[in-house]
Amino acid sequence: MSLDTTDSYVTEDGRTIGGVVMEMKNITLRFGGVVAIKDISFDIREGEIRAIIGPNGAGKSSMLNVISGFYHPQEGEVWFHGRKRPSMKPYQVAAQGIARTFQNIALFDGMSVLDNIMTGRLTMMKSNMLQQAIWFGRAEREENQHREQVEKVIDFLEIQAIRKTPVGRLPYGLKKRVELARALAAEPKLLLLDEPMAGMNVEEKEDMSRFILDVNDEFGTTIALIEHDMGVVMDLSDRVVVMDYGKKIGDGTPDEVRNNQDVIDAYLGVAHD
Amino acid sequence: MVQDQTAAGAFDSIPALLARNVKLHGTRPAYREKEFGIWQSWTWAETSEEITHLALGLLALGIERGDTVAVIGRNRPAHYWAIVAAQMCGAIPVPLYQDSVTEEMAFVLDHCGARFVICGDQEQVDKVIDAQETIKHIEHVIYYDKRGMRKYDHAHLNWYHDIQEEGRVAHQRLEPELNARIAELNYDTTCVMLYTSGTTGKPKGVILSNRNIIESAKNSSEFDNLSAGEDVLAYLPMAWVGDFIFSIGQAYWTGFCVNCPESADTMMTDLREIGPTYFFAPPRVFEGQLTNVMIRMEDAGRVKKRMFDYFMEHARKVGPAILDGKPVSGWDRLKYRLGDLLVYGPLKNTLGFSRVRVGYTAGEAIGPEIFEFYRSLGINLKQLYGQTEATVFITQQPDGEVRADTVGVPSPGVEIRIDDKGEVFYRSPGVFVEYFKNPESTASTKDAEGWVATGDAGFIEPETGHLRIIDRAKDVSKMADGSMFAPKFVENKLKFYPNILEAVVLGAGRDKCTAMINIDLSAVGNWAERNNISYASYQELAGHPKVLDMVQAHVEEANRSIAEDTMLSRCQVHRFLILHKELDADDGEMTRTRKVRRNIVEQKFADLIDALYSDKSEQYTETEVTYEDGRKGKIKATLQIRDAAVVDTASAKGMAAQ
Numbered sequence: 014m015s016l017d018t019t020d021s022y023v024t025e026d027g028r029t030i031g032g033v034v035m036e037m038k039n040i041t042l043r044f045g046g047v048v049a050i051k052d053i054s055f056d057i058r059e060g061e062i063r064a065i066i067g068p069n070g071a072g073k074s075s076m077l078n079v080i081s082g083f084y085h086p087q088e089g090e091v092w093f094h095g096r097k098r099p100s101m102k103p104y105q106v107a108a109q110g111i112a113r114t115f116q117n118i119a120l121f122d123g124m125s126v127l128d129n130i131m132t133g134r135l136t137m138m139k140s141n142m143l144q145q146a147i148w149f150g151r152a153e154r155e156e157n158q159h160r161e162q163v164e165k166v167i168d169f170l171e172i173q174a175i176r177k178t179p180v181g182r183l184p185y186g187l188k189k190r191v192e193l194a195r196a197l198a199a200e201p202k203l204l205l206l207d208e209p210m211a212g213m214n215v216e217e218k219e220d221m222s223r224f225i226l227d228v229n230d231e232f233g234t235t236i237a238l239i240e241h242d243m244g245v246v247m248d249l250s251d252r253v254v255v256m257d258y259g260k261k262i263g264d265g266t267p268d269e270v271r272n273n274q275d276v277i278d279a280y281l282g283v284a285h286d
Numbered sequence: 287m288v289q290d291q292t293a294a295g296a297f298d299s300i301p302a303l304l305a306r307n308v309k310l311h312g313t314r315p316a317y318r319e320k321e322f323g324i325w326q327s328w329t330w331a332e333t334s335e336e337i338t339h340l341a342l343g344l345l346a347l348g349i350e351r352g353d354t355v356a357v358i359g360r361n362r363p364a365h366y367w368a369i370v371a372a373q374m375c376g377a378i379p380v381p382l383y384q385d386s387v388t389e390e391m392a393f394v395l396d397h398c399g400a401r402f403v404i405c406g407d408q409e410q411v412d413k414v415i416d417a418q419e420t421i422k423h424i425e426h427v428i429y430y431d432k433r434g435m436r437k438y439d440h441a442h443l444n445w446y447h448d449i450q451e452e453g454r455v456a457h458q459r460l461e462p463e464l465n466a467r468i469a470e471l472n473y474d475t476t477c478v479m480l481y482t483s484g485t486t487g488k489p490k491g492v493i494l495s496n497r498n499i500i501e502s503a504k505n506s507s508e509f510d511n512l513s514a515g516e517d518v519l520a521y522l523p524m525a526w527v528g529d530f531i532f533s534i535g536q537a538y539w540t541g542f543c544v545n546c547p548e549s550a551d552t553m554m555t556d557l558r559e560i561g562p563t564y565f566f567a568p569p570r571v572f573e574g575q576l577t578n579v580m581i582r583m584e585d586a587g588r589v590k591k592r593m594f595d596y597f598m599e600h601a602r603k604v605g606p607a608i609l610d611g612k613p614v615s616g617w618d619r620l621k622y623r624l625g626d627l628l629v630y631g632p633l634k635n636t637l638g639f640s641r642v643r644v645g646y647t648a649g650e651a652i653g654p655e656i657f658e659f660y661r662s663l664g665i666n667l668k669q670l671y672g673q674t675e676a677t678v679f680i681t682q683q684p685d686g687e688v689r690a691d692t693v694g695v696p697s698p699g700v701e702i703r704i705d706d707k708g709e710v711f712y713r714s715p716g717v718f719v720e721y722f723k724n725p726e727s728t729a730s731t732k733d734a735e736g737w738v739a740t741g742d743a744g745f746i747e748p749e750t751g752h753l754r755i756i757d758r759a760k761d762v763s764k765m766a767d768g769s770m771f772a773p774k775f776v777e778n779k780l781k782f783y784p785n786i787l788e789a790v791v792l793g794a795g796r797d798k799c800t801a802m803i804n805i806d807l808s809a810v811g812n813w814a815e816r817n818n819i820s821y822a823s824y825q826e827l828a829g830h831p832k833v834l835d836m837v838q839a840h841v842e843e844a845n846r847s848i849a850e851d852t853m854l855s856r857c858q859v860h861r862f863l864i865l866h867k868e869l870d871a872d873d874g875e876m877t878r879t880r881k882v883r884r885n886i887v888e889q890k891f892a893d894l895i896d897a898l899y900s901d902k903s904e905q906y907t908e909t910e911v912t913y914e915d916g917r918k919g920k921i922k923a924t925l926q927i928r929d930a931a932v933v934d935t936a937s938a939k940g941m942a943a944q
Contacts, residue, residue: 231434
C-alpha cells in the first residue's frame with residue numbers, strides 16, 4: 014500500500030478505505046516561544062483508523078486540538094472534504110461532523126449517563142429555549158427522536174445498566190465509555206479519541222478496542238486516536254503518525270512505522286545532541 | 287383458567303399449545319423484551335407469526351425431522367421462538383449455556399450432533415466457529431444480533447431475520463410441509479434435550495418428551511393456580527430445565543407472559559419495572575438481594591434505620607403467620623399494616639416483589655434467616671426440590687405449609703420412595719425418556735419400573751409428610767471413627783452467614799473436619815469500608831487478620847449449632863482457612879449452576895488440605911486461574927490457617943457412657 018494514491022482500497026479484513034477527508038498542511042503551532050507543533054503534514058482517509066503516537070510532550074494532544082478547532086495554528090492549513098477550513102470555533106467544527114473525547118474525562122458528574130449522552134446531540138437540536146421550557150410541539154418531538162438515537166448508542170456500547178446512574182458514581186473505565194457514547198451520539202463522520210485507553214486494565218482495554226473497531230465497522234466512522242499502548246495502536250490502526258518534540262518523525266502502516274529507525278530511537282531514547 | 291383434564295391429550299405438543307393460545311389469548315402479550323430503553327411486546331398472535339416464519343425459513347434451509355438445533359444465547363424472545371420453531375419442523379431443540387467456554391460448548395455441540403446452531407450474537411458465533419475446527423456436522427449457523435458480523439464469511443452463516451424473511455416469502459410452497467410436520471407431533475415426540483451441568487464428569491443430554499413437559503407444566507400450574515394473567519421474568523440460563531419449564535412449559539400451558547431483561551446487568555431494574563407475579567430464583571439471588579438491602583440500611587440515616595429495625599422485628603414475629611392465614615391478634619395486624627405502609631411495601635417495591643403471588647427457590651438449601659426475611663415481608667416464597675431428569679418437580683411446598691428446613695410434599699403425580707441407605711427415589715409422568723447416546727447411564731439411573739435415583743440422601747418427616755434432604759448421597763460418608771459425615775449440612779450452616787459466600791468442608795475418612803472458605807466480597811468489602819480496613823484486592827481482604835477473626839467467630843457459632851444435631855455433631859469444623867481466590871466455573875471448580883465440584887477442588891488445593899491436617903499455621907500456595915478469554919495465569923499466596931473452638935460432645939457422651 015503506498016500512501017500517495019487517492020483511490021480507495023480494501024483492507025485485509027474487508028473494510029473499504031476511501032479518499033482523503035482531512036488534510037493537515039504544514040501545521041505549526043506556537044505558545045509564546047514554545048513550539049508545540051512544527052511544520053507537520055499528514056492526511057486522514059475516509060473510513061480508516063489513524064493513530065497519532067509519540068512520547069510524552071510530543072504534541073499529540075495539541076494536534077488533536079488543532080483538528081477539533083480548539084487551537085488555531087499560526088501557520089499551515091487544515092483541509093476538510095477538499096476545502097480549506099477557515100478559522101472556526103469548536104462548536105462550528107462539531108457541526109461539521111467531528112466529535113471527540115478527552116484525555117481527562119470531561120463529563121457532567123452530577124448528570125445521569127443518559128443526560129450526558131443527550132448533550133452529544135445538542136448541536137442538532139432546533140427547538141428554542143421557550144419551546145423546550147414549555148415542552149410543547151417541536152421540543153417534544155425532537156427529544157423523542159434524539160432519545161431514540163441515544164438509545165441505539167447505549168445499546169451499542171452496552172451501558173444499559175447505568176443509563177440512569179449519575180456519572181460521578183461510575184468507575185473510570187465506564188466514564189471513558191460514556192464519553193465515547195456522547196461523541197457517538199453526535200453521529201460524527203470523524204471521531205477524535207484522546208487516549209481512550211489510558212489508565213485501563215487489560216480487560217477494559219480489550220472492551221474499548223472492540224468498541225472502537227465496531228464503531229469503525231458498523232457506522233463507517235473515520236477515527237483518529239492518540240494512544241500510548243503500542244500493542245493496541247499496532248492492532249487497531251491502519252496508519253500511524255509518529256511525533257516527537259513537535260515534529261513528525263514517521264508516517265505509515267504499523268509495520269512500516271515499527272521498522273522506522275527514527276521511531277525506534279525516539280522510543281528507546283537515543284541521546285539528542 | 288379452567289383446563290379440562292382430558293384436554294391435554296389434544297394439546298400434545300408445544301406448537302399445538304401455541305395454536306390454542308392464539309385462539310384463546312391472541313391479543314394478550316406473550317413476550318416482552320426491553321430494548322432501546324422501552325419494553326417491546328409481542329402478542330400470542332404475533333408470536334405465532336414470528337415462530338412460523340422462522341420454521342418455514344428453517345425448512346427452506348433443509349432442516350430434516352430428528353435434526354438437532356442448538357440454541358445459544360441469553361434470554362430473548364427470539365431464542366425462545368427458535369426452540370418452538372425447531373419443534374414445529376420435527377427437529378430437537380438443544381439450548382446451551384451461553385457462558386460456557388469453547389471446549390465445554392464443543393463437547394455438547396459434538397455430542398448432540400447439531401446440524402443447525404442458532405446464536406445470540408457474535409461472541410457465540412465465534413465459539414461455534416472455533417468448535418467447527420473439529421466438529422464437521424454443523425451445516426448452518428444463524429445469528430440474531432447483527433453487530434460485528436459483517437465481515438464474516440456468510441456461506442453457511444445467516445441472519446435470523448433473513449431466514450424469517452425467506453420463510454415469509456416461501457410460505458405458499460412450504461406451509462403444507464410445515465403443517466404436516468406439526469401434525470406428526472405427539473406426546474411421545476421429543477420436546478427438548480437439556481444437558482445437565484454435571485457435578486461429576488461430562489454433561490449428559492437428558493431427553494424430555496412432550497408428555498414430560500406438558501404434564502409437568504399442567505400439574506404444577508394447577509398446584510399454584512397459575513393463570514394467563516401471570517408475568518414472569520426470564521433471566522436464568524435457557525439451558526437449565528427450570529427456565530424451560532417456566533418460560534416455555536408453563537407459559538404455553540397457561541398462556542402467561544414471559545418478560546426478558548434488557549441485559550444481564552439490568553436484571554434488577556427490569557425486575558422492578560415488570561413486578562412479576564410468579565418468580566423463581568436460586569437461593570443466591572435472594573441472598574444477594576438481602577445482602578444489598580442490609581448494606582444499604584447500614585448506610586441509611588438514623589431515623590430510617592431505626593424504623594426499619596423496629597418494623598422488621600415485628601414482621602419477623604407475625605409476618606409468616608399472617609401469610610399462612612394463622613390467627614394473629616388485631617393489634618399485631620394493625621401494626622403490621624402500618625409497617626407495610628412505611629417499610630415492607632416500599633421495600634418490596636424496591637426489590638421488585640410487590641406483585642409476587644408465588645415465589646420459588648430451589649437448587650440449593652436456603653438460609654432460614656433469608657427465607658424468613660422474605661416471608662415476613664408477605665412474599666409467598668416457597669421451596670421446591672427437583673432435577674432435570676424429573677422435568678423439575680419432585681416435591682414442592684403447598685401454600686400454608688412452608689418451612690425453611692423441608693422441601694415440601696411430593697408434587698402432583700409424583701411418587702417418592704426412600705431406600706435403605708437413605709437415598710431418595712421418585713417416579714412421575716415427568717421422568718425423562720433417556721440420556722442421549724448413553725444407555726448405560728440411563729439404565730443405572732432409571733430402573734425398569736420407572737423409578738429414578740436422585741442421588742440425594744433424605745427422609746420423610748412422619749408427622750407432616752414433608753421431605754427433608756440431608757446431602758448428596760455420595761457425599762455422605764463416614765469419618766475415621768465411623769460417625770456420619772455430611773459436608774453439605776455444615777457448608778450450608780456456614781454459607782448462611784452473609785460474609786461467607788462458599789465453603790468446602792472436608793472430613794471423609796479423617797478424624798476431624800476442616801473447612802476452606804470463600805468470603806463474599808460485597809458483604810466483607812462493605813464491612814471493611816465501615817471499619818476503615820483498606821485493601822487492594824480480593825486476595826488481600828481474604829487474608830486480613832480481622833476478616834479471619836470474623837470468619838472464625840462464624841465458624842465457632844456454626845459449630846455450636848452443629849453440636850446440637852445428634853447425628854452429625856462430629857462434623858464440627860476444627861480448623862479452617864480462607865481461600866485466596868473465589869471458586870469459579872471457568873477454573874472448573876464449580877459447575878455453571880454454581881455447585882462446588884468437590885473432587886476437583888480437593889485435587890487442586892491438595893497442598894492446602896495437607897496443611898489443614900497438619901500443625902502448620904500458614905501455607906504457601908500457587909494456583910492456576912483461567913481468565914474469561916481462556917488465557918491462564920497464576921496466583922501466589924500464603925494462607926493463614928486458624929483453629930476454631932469446638933463443642934466437645936464426644937467426650938461428654940463418652941463420660942456419660944462411663
